[in-house]
Amino acid sequence: MPSAQESSSVRVKRPWPRVVILGGGFAGIYAARRLRNADVDITLLDRGTSHVFQPLLYQCATGLLSEGEISSPLRHLLRGHRNVHVALGEARSIDPDAKVLTASRFDGSAFDLHYDYLIVAVGMRQAYHGHDEYIQWAPGMKTVDDALAIRRKLISAFEMAESLPTARERRPWLTFAVAGGGPTGVEMAGQIRELATHSLAHEFRSIDPSEARVLLFHGGDRVLESFDRKLSAAAQKTLDKVGVETHLGVHVTDVCETGIETTSADEAHTKKRYEARTVLWTAGVEAVPFAAHLADALGAKQTHGGRIEVEPDLTVPGHPDIWVVGDLMSLDELPGVAEVAMQSGKYVGGRIAKTVAGGKPDRKPFKYRDFGSAAYIARRHALLQAGPIRISGFAGWVSWGVIHIAFLAGYRNRFGTLLNWATTLATGSRRERAITYGDPESARQPYADPSSES
Numbered sequence: 446m447p448s449a450q451e452s453s454s455v456r457v458k459r460p461w462p463r464v465v466i467l468g469g470g471f472a473g474i475y476a477a478r479r480l481r482n483a484d485v486d487i488t489l490l491d492r493g494t495s496h497v498f499q500p501l502l503y504q505c506a507t508g509l510l511s512e513g514e515i516s517s518p519l520r521h522l523l524r525g526h527r528n529v530h531v532a533l534g535e536a537r538s539i540d541p542d543a544k545v546l547t548a549s550r551f552d553g554s555a556f557d558l559h560y561d562y563l564i565v566a567v568g569m570r571q572a573y574h575g576h577d578e579y580i581q582w583a584p585g586m587k588t589v590d591d592a593l594a595i596r597r598k599l600i601s602a603f604e605m606a607e608s609l610p611t612a613r614e615r616r617p618w619l620t621f622a623v624a625g626g627g628p629t630g631v632e633m634a635g636q637i638r639e640l641a642t643h644s645l646a647h648e649f650r651s652i653d654p655s656e657a658r659v660l661l662f663h664g665g666d667r668v669l670e671s672f673d674r675k676l677s678a679a680a681q682k683t684l685d686k687v688g689v690e691t692h693l694g695v696h697v698t699d700v701c702e703t704g705i706e707t708t709s710a711d712e713a714h715t716k717k718r719y720e721a722r723t724v725l726w727t728a729g730v731e732a733v734p735f736a737a738h739l740a741d742a743l744g745a746k747q748t749h750g751g752r753i754e755v756e757p758d759l760t761v762p763g764h765p766d767i768w769v770v771g772d773l774m775s776l777d778e779l780p781g782v783a784e785v786a787m788q789s790g791k792y793v794g795g796r797i798a799k800t801v802a803g804g805k806p807d808r809k810p811f812k813y814r815d816f817g818s819a820a821y822i823a824r825r826h827a828l829l830q831a832g833p834i835r836i837s838g839f840a841g842w843v844s845w846g847v848i849h850i851a852f853l854a855g856y857r858n859r860f861g862t863l864l865n866w867a868t869t870l871a872t873g874s875r876r877e878r879a880i881t882y883g884d885p886e887s888a889r890q891p892y893a894d895p896s897s898e899s
Contacts, residue, residue, distance in 0.1 A: 461484050461485050461486045461528075461801075462484075462485050462486070462561040462562060462797075462801050463485070463486050463487075463488070463559055463560050463561045463562070464480060464485045464486065464487045464488070464560065464561065464562045464563075464564065464797060465487075465488050465490065465546055465558050465560040465562070465563050465564070466487060466488070466489045466490070466564045466566060467490050467491075467536050467546075467563070467564065467565050467566055467567050467735075468490075468491060468565070468566035468567045468568055468771070469489055469491035469493070469495075469496050469519045469531075470496065470497070470499075470566060470568050470771060470786060471771065471783050471786035471787045471790065472564075472566035472568075472770040472771030472772075472786035472787065472789055472790035473489060473491070473564070473566040473771075473790060474496055474519075474522065474523075474790065474854070475786070475787045475788075475790035475791040475794065476564050476566065476770065476790035476791065476793055476794040477489055477523060477526060477529055477794070478526070478791075478794070479790070479791045479793075479794025479795050479798060480528070480794045480797060480798055481525075481526050481528070481529075482798075483528070483794075483797065483798040483801055483802065484528075484801055484802070485528060485562075485797065485798075485801055486528060486530070487526070487528050487529045487530065488529075488530045488531075488532055488558055488560075489519065489523070489529055489530070489531050489532070490532045490533075490534055490535075490536065490546075490548055490558065491519060491531070491532075491533065491534075492533070492534065492535040492551075493533075493588075493589075494518055494519060494520070494533060495516040495517060495518050495519060495589075496516065496517050496518075496519055496522055496854055497515060497516045497588070497589055498515040498516065498849075498852070498853055498854065498858075499587065499783070500783060500849060500852075501514075501515045501849060501853075501862075502515065502586050502587075502588075502589070502591065502592045503586060503592070503629060503632050503633045503636055504636065505589070505592040505593075505596070505877070506586065506591075506592040506593075506595035506596050506599070506633070506636075507595075507596070507599065507633075507636040507637060507639075507640050507875070508596060508599075508600070508640065508644065508875035508876070508877045508878040509636070509865065509866075509869055509875050509877065510862060510865055510877060511877045512589045512592065512593065513858075513861075514858050514861045514862050514865065515589075515853070515858070515862075516589060516858075517854040517855045517858060519531050521855075522854055522855070532548075532558075533550065533551065534548040534549055534550050534551070534556070535548060535549055535735070536548050536567065536735045537549050537555065537735065537738075538738055538742070539563075539738070539739060539742050539743075540742070541742055541743055541764060541767070544559060544560050544561065544563075544766070545557050545558070545559055545560075546558045546559075546560060546563065560766075561766065562766050562767075562768075562797050563766065563767045563768070564768050564770060564790070564793055564794075564797075565739065565753075565767065565768065565769045565770070565773060566769075566770050566771045566773070566786070566790060567733050567735060567736070567773055568587075568733065568771060568772045568773060568786075569587075569730040569731060569732055569733065569750065569752075569772045569773060569781060570585075570587055570730065570731060570732075570733050571585025571586070571587050571591075571726060571727075571729075571730060571731075572728070572729040572730050572731035572750065573585075573726065574728070574729065576700075579700040579726060580726075582700050582701060582702055582724055583624065583700045583705075583724040583725060583726040584598070584725065584726065585725075585726045585727065586629050586633065586725070586726075586727055587730070593880075593881055595725060596877075596878070596880060597880040597881060597882075598723050598725075599621070599637065599640065599723060600878055600880050601880060602618045602619070602621070602722055602723045603618075603619070603641075603645060603649070603652070603654055603657075605618045605722075606618040606619050606651075606652050607649050607650070607651050607652050608651075615652060616720065617703065617704070617720040617721060617722045618722045618723075619652065619654075619656060619657045619658065620657070620658045620660065620719065620720060620721040620722070620723070621634075621637050621657060621658065621659045621660065621721060621723045621724075621725070622660045622662065622705045622719060622721040622723070622724045622725070623637075623659065623660065623661045623662070623724075623725045623727065624662050624697040624700075624705070624724065624725070624726050624727060624728045625662075625663065625726065625727035625728035625729070626661060626662070626663025626664075626665060626667075626668040626669065626670075626691070626693070627668075627669065627670075627671070627727060627728075628669060628671075628818075628820040629727040630661060630663070630668075630725075630727035630728070631661070631668050631669055631680060631684065631820060631822060632820060632821050632822070633725055633727060634659050634661045634684065634689045635683075635684065635687060635689060635821065635822050635823045636821075637657070637659045638657075638659050638687045638688050638689055638823070639687070639823060639824060640654075640875065641654040641655055641657040641659075642654070642655045642687070642688070643824075643873040644869075644873055644874055644875040646873075658690060659688065659689045659690065660689075660690050660692060660705075660719060660721065661684070661689050661690065661691045661692065662692045662695050662696075662697055662705075662707055663691070663692070663693050663694075663695070664694065664695065664696045664710055664728075665693065665694070666693055666694060667681065667693065668680055668681055668684070668691065668693070669820060669828070671780065671818065672818065672820070672828060672830050673830055673835055675835065675837075676828045676830060676835055676837055679828065679837040679838070680820070680822050680828055680837070683822045683823050683826045684822065684823075686823075687823045692707065694709060694710045694711065695707040695708065695709050695710060695717075696708050696710060697728065698716070700724050700726075702722075703720060703721075703722065704718055704719055704720045704721050704724075705718070705719050705721055705724050706718045706719075707719070729750070730750060730772070730781065731750045731751050732747070732750060732751025732752060732753075732773060733773075736751050736752075736753060736773060737751065739753065739769075740753055743761050743763070743764055743767065744762075744763060745761050745762065745764075746762075747775075748775040749775070752772075752773055752774060752775035753769045753773055753774060753775060754775045754776075755768070755769050755774045755775065755776050757776070757810030757811060758796070758808065758809075758810055758811060759774060759776070759789060759792065759793055759811050768793045768796075770786065770789035770790050770792075770793055771785065771786035771789055771790065772785075772786060774789065776811070777813075779813055780818075782818065783852065784813075784815070784816055785813055788811075788813055788814065789811060789813075792811050815831070815832065816831060817829060817830050817831025817832065817834065818830050818831075819841070819844065819845040819848055819849075820845070821842070821845055824842075824870065825838075825839050825842050826838055826839070826841065826842055827841040827842040827844070827845035827846075828841050828845075829841045829844040829845060829848075846866065849862075850862065850863055865877075
């Protein structure tokens with residue numbers, strides 16, 4: 446069977462250097478685009494078929510946007526890049542001496558990718574800080590699967606509450622707990638309240654969705670700690686106004702099917718338990734499993750969260766042909782945000798393009814240009830922080846929208862998202878509320894077979 450590089454007779458005839466890009470996120474896509482006109486053969490390997498706009502996953506989870514509006518097929522995005530081959534698979538191991546990367550297909554079979562240059566842009570995953578047992582009851586927010594799982598939990602909770610006869614039985618189903626007071630947690634909490642108070646307000650007969658409690662737990666002394674204190678305070682004021690109950694200075698110390706336990710961060714270590722049938726987890730990220738193998742094989746150092754320490758030019762120390770970019774790289778405490786991923790991917794693509802063109806390799810270190818951070822709090826209220834600029838309220842909301850539309854991949858997604866936002870703002874409705882039952886192969890019969898019950 447021919448290898449990924451031998452799948453095209455045209456490529457076999459070209460003695461071009463082989464570039465392997467791991468990951469089809471922001472960093473991987475921007476690296477591939479920068480190499481579009483370079484004399485290289487590129488294989489972009491990803492475990493999914495689409496590039497996902499992660500900053501809007503929470504809107505997919507709450508029925509505002511469909512998964513199609515926040516994702517674009519990798520093959521479609523790179524269809525005009527004649528030197529790019531897209532491969533579906535997941536990196537497993539690497540032999541840096543032989544310059545061979547071993548990956549696996551979704552059926553478990555393995556295949557090798559030979560490279561001259563390797564760009565690692567695999568991103569991060571949700572971190573449960575040693576409590577992976579929480580995953581069963583508290584999904585994170587990193588993939589489309591996560592978003593659809595959360596949507597199922599949210600919609601099902603309201604439906605379940607509608608079917609129960611007493612307020613006491615309904616209460617846990619109408620209580621939603623969010624762990625983590627960063628941008629994702631704050632955005633998620635605000636969206637659940639919007640879903641309850643606007644979209645579902647007049648659609649039920651036995652319950653009043655607006656009575657749903659949304660609890661936001663955070664270990665720090667304020668939400669959105671990466672933002673200026675005044676912006677953080679403005680966000681807190683909006684959360685209070687829309688009805689999100691914020692609990693600061695507490696850590697989540699237990700999660701189960703029926704509730705959540707918190708422990709105060711002070712010396713008293715006071716424990717408190719909340720009945721909640723829906724718990725969502727946004728409290729931190731960590732490196733994907735492949736990162737540990739990569740670090741071990743390359744003799745690289747892993748820092749906080751499993752990130753890999755890189756040189757100023759984003760290469761792994763001692764390996765000038767291997768770059769780590771995006772969220773996985775550890776350099777000067779750069780944040781794990783989309784802008785860092787985009788710029789680092791583009792930077793490395795440019796370095797490789799210049800090298801293969803015969804020019805002198807650019808030795809200038811990577812320099813991140815901070816274009817700011819933005820966070821959605823509630824309708825008509827968002828935050829924008831860019832250098833000395835601090836914007837909140839309606840102006841921040843407009844700025845937030847412009848930024849997110851600009852960075853969405855594809856004109857169709859941009860137009861569809863903008864239209865959906867406008868419709869929801871005008872009517873309050875959210876049409877993307879269909880729920881799935883997981884893997885279609887195992888979900889054809891989502892209801893229990895009565896004959897199997899005793």
